Amino acid sequence: MKILYFAWLRERLNRGEETIDPPADIATVSDLMDWLAASDEGIDLVFENRDLIRVAVDDELVEHDETIAGAETVAFFPPMTGG
Amino acid sequence: MKILYFAWLRERLNRGEETIDPPADIATVSDLMDWLAASDEGIDLVFENRDLIRVAVDDELVEHDETIAGAETVAFFPPMTGG
Amino acid sequence: MLTVRLQAEIFDAGTETNTFLRDCGGAGAAVTFTGLVRSLPGQAIEALELEHYPAMAQKALTALGEKAMDRFGLMRLTIIHRFGRLLPEEPIVQVMALSAHRQAAFDGANFVMDVLKTDAPFWKKETAGGKEDWVGAKSEDDFARDRWQK
Amino acid sequence: MLTVRLQAEIFDAGTETNTFLRDCGGAGAAVTFTGLVRSLPGQAIEALELEHYPAMAQKALTALGEKAMDRFGLMRLTIIHRFGRLLPEEPIVQVMALSAHRQAAFDGANFVMDVLKTDAPFWKKETAGGKEDWVGAKSEDDFARDRWQK
Numbered sequence: 001m002k003i004l005y006f007a008w009l010r011e012r013l014n015r016g017e018e019t020i021d022p023p024a025d026i027a028t029v030s031d032l033m034d035w036l037a038a039s040d041e042g043i044d045l046v047f048e049n050r051d052l053i054r055v056a057v058d059d060e061l062v063e064h065d066e067t068i069a070g071a072e073t074v075a076f077f078p079p080m081t082g083g
Numbered sequence: 084m085k086i087l088y089f090a091w092l093r094e095r096l097n098r099g100e101e102t103i104d105p106p107a108d109i110a111t112v113s114d115l116m117d118w119l120a121a122s123d124e125g126i127d128l129v130f131e132n133r134d135l136i137r138v139a140v141d142d143e144l145v146e147h148d149e150t151i152a153g154a155e156t157v158a159f160f161p162p163m164t165g166g
Numbered sequence: 167m168l169t170v171r172l173q174a175e176i177f178d179a180g181t182e183t184n185t186f187l188r189d190c191g192g193a194g195a196a197v198t199f200t201g202l203v204r205s206l207p208g209q210a211i212e213a214l215e216l217e218h219y220p221a222m223a224q225k226a227l228t229a230l231g232e233k234a235m236d237r238f239g240l241m242r243l244t245i246i247h248r249f250g251r252l253l254p255e256e257p258i259v260q261v262m263a264l265s266a267h268r269q270a271a272f273d274g275a276n277f278v279m280d281v282l283k284t285d286a287p288f289w290k291k292e293t294a295g296g297k298e299d300w301v302g303a304k305s306e307d308d309f310a311r312d313r314w315q316k
Numbered sequence: 317m318l319t320v321r322l323q324a325e326i327f328d329a330g331t332e333t334n335t336f337l338r339d340c341g342g343a344g345a346a347v348t349f350t351g352l353v354r355s356l357p358g359q360a361i362e363a364l365e366l367e368h369y370p371a372m373a374q375k376a377l378t379a380l381g382e383k384a385m386d387r388f389g390l391m392r393l394t395i396i397h398r399f400g401r402l403l404p405e406e407p408i409v410q411v412m413a414l415s416a417h418r419q420a421a422f423d424g425a426n427f428v429m430d431v432l433k434t435d436a437p438f439w440k441k442e443t444a445g446g447k448e449d450w451v452g453a454k455s456e457d458d459f460a461r462d463r464w465q466k
Contacts, residue, residue, distance in 0.1 A: 007367055007439035008450045059372040061435060075369060075437075079453030082366070082397065082438025083268075083351050083409050083429055090217055090289035091300045142222040144285065158219060158287075162303030165216070165247065165288025166201055166259050166279055166418075179337055180330030183348065187329055190405055194354030197347065197425075198333065199418065204344030206416060255340055266356060268349065268429055269460065275347075276422045310419065 001068075003036070006077035009046045009053075029055050030064045032074060047076075054079060084151075086119070089160035092129045092136075112138045113147045115157060130159075137162060167242050168231040172223055174250040179257050186244050186262045193241050197271040199261045199279055205254035211294040216258065218249040219287035226286045230278060238274040240265050245278060247288065280310040317392050318381040322373055324400040329407050336394050336412045343391050347421040349411045349429055355404035361444040366408065368399040369437035376436045380428060388424040390415050395428060397438065430460040 003018050010016045026035050033053070037044040047053060055062055056075040068074060086101050093099045109118050116136070120127040130136060138145055139158040151157060179200045187196055205211045227245050235243050242264035252258060259282070263274035290301040329350045337346055355361045377395050385393050392414035402408060409432070413424035440451040 004369065006369055006437065007441075010367075056369070056372050056437070059369075059375050061372075061376070075372065077369070077437065078439065078450070080434060080437055081440045081451045081453055082368070082436045083433040087219070089219055089287065090291075093217075139219070139222050139287070142219075142225050144222075144226070158222065160219070160287065161289065161300070163284060163287055164290045164301045164303055165218070165286045166283040178334070179346075180332075180334035182330075183333050183350075184328070184330035187350065187352075190352060192352075192355035192357070192360065192404055194352055194356075196329075196350040196352065198350070199422070200333075200337065200346040200348070201418065202337075202340060202342075202344055202346065204416065205342035206344075207342070210342065254342055266354065268351065269426075272349070272422065272426045272429075276419075279418055279422075 001071060002073045004073060004075035006075065008078060009076055012046050013042050027067060027069065029057065029062060029066050029068055032068055052078060084154060085156045087156060087158035089158065091161060092159055095129050096125050110150060110152065112140065112145060112149050112151055115151055135161060168235055169244040170224060170227045170231055171246045172218065172220065173248055176256055177246055177260065179260060182246060182260055183262065190264060191241055193264045194266050195268040195271040196262065196264045197275040199275045200257050201259040203252050203254045203256050203258060211254060211292045213293045214252045215291040216249045216252060217289045222287045227282065230281050234274045234278050238265065238270040240270060240274045243274065249288065277314050280314060283307045284311045318385055319394040320374060320377045320381055321396045322370065323398055326406055327396055327410065329410060332396060332410055333412065340414060341391055343414045344416050345418040345421040346412065346414045347425040349425045350407050351409040353402050353404045353406050353408060361404060361442045363443045364402045365441040366399045366402060367439045372437045377432065380431050384424045384428050388415065388420040390420060390424045393424065399438065427464050430464060433457045434461045
């Protein structure tokens with residue numbers, strides 16, 4: 001599974017992309033965030049205020065309770081500020 | 084006093100402009116319309132439905148009860164359809 | 167800065183937009199409304215004749231422009247309106263509003279168009295199927311104007 | 317017809333408007349929104365860096381464009397959004413909506429901008445006084461988007 005980070009998450013983690021292989025019991029975005037935070041202190045820090053983290057699964061914006069079953073890409077980023 | 088007619092009023096009357104000299108007791112737009120209609124059958128006809136006639140006194144849109152004291156120009160026209 | 171232009175000549179929508187945007191003072195948003203001579207399938211027309219009352223049109227659009235700039239805090243506003251004979255797909259009117267943030271530019275241009283439709287002295291006569299007809303005022307235009315009253 | 321373009325290159329606002337208006341099918345109204353790099357007195361910036369998530373941006377703007385065309389009955393809609401390094405007064409985004417009547421064009425362009433602001437994956441970093449800062453999301457943008465919910 002490919003993980004993407006954008007904007008200040010990418011800057012603080014010093015990487016925009018990584019490939020991971022989460023265990024089978026990681027079912028939702030929220031589970032994945034817990035698992036990533038537990039495995040990496042930097043991620044734990046950028047995920048500190050969960051409400052501010054937006055998530056896209058396979059390029060679609062989703063809520064944190066969404067399933068990640070079969071997902072190829074999960075992206076994490078702050079609220080968007082385009083336009 | 085100069086009277087102007089626009090759009091279908093102008094076309095039906097076959098003139099866009101005329102100069103008149105109303106008597107002193109013609110105080111409002113409404114008085115002027117009565118006086119013009121009484122003096123000219125064509126005007127009487129185009130003023131038939133008074134609610135549809137818009138009026139400008141010296142280039143300012145006004146209601147029919149507005150005074151015409153001191154007015155140099157009074158214009159009559161249908162509802163506007165620009166833009 | 168307010169600009170009001172009444173003209174018989176055709177204008178180029180994009181060129182006007184670029185002139186309007188030049189030296190934009192660091193503004194964040196511009197909205198351009200372009201009104202075109204409508205000629206849709208089933209309602210096709212051959213030509214449009216726009217009659218206007220020149221002195222009052224200049225005065226009314228200037229007053230409207232000043233009101234819009236003040237009410238929406240616009241940085242710049244331009245109103246261009248044509249008169250005379252126009253052909254399908256030609257531009258009739260262009261309203262451009264510049265502001266710090268987007269909603270003021272949208273509302274400023276929308277307000278100007280809604281009030282202009284009912285309060286600026288222009289009258290349209292369409293030629294369709296060889297027949298000329300004065301375009302009737304639409305009550306929905308009165309509603310559109312009235313929603314800005316406060 | 318919907319067009320969505322993401323590009324690093326600068327674009328010319330007026331040229332894009334003219335391309336958009338060509339062969340307009342007898343439509344009566346076009347609204348162009350141009351978002352510019354804001355740099356106002358007292359809030360001046362040196363540059364803006366726009367980061368984006370390419371695959372999702374293309375997908376999100378296409379879905380948004382289709383929704384807008386359908387909801388407002390637009391005849392044509394174009395969304396252009398830049399990414400990369402931008403300078404003050406440069407255009408960032410342009411949304412152009414074509415429709416039979418004016419309100420649909422205004423609402424279509426306004427809707428696209430309001431939803432784009434909060435739901436399309438772009439992030440702005442400003443350089444001001446030599447310091448870089450990520451632009452924070454504004455809650456007013458959430459309100460602007462939410463007013464279109466029905």
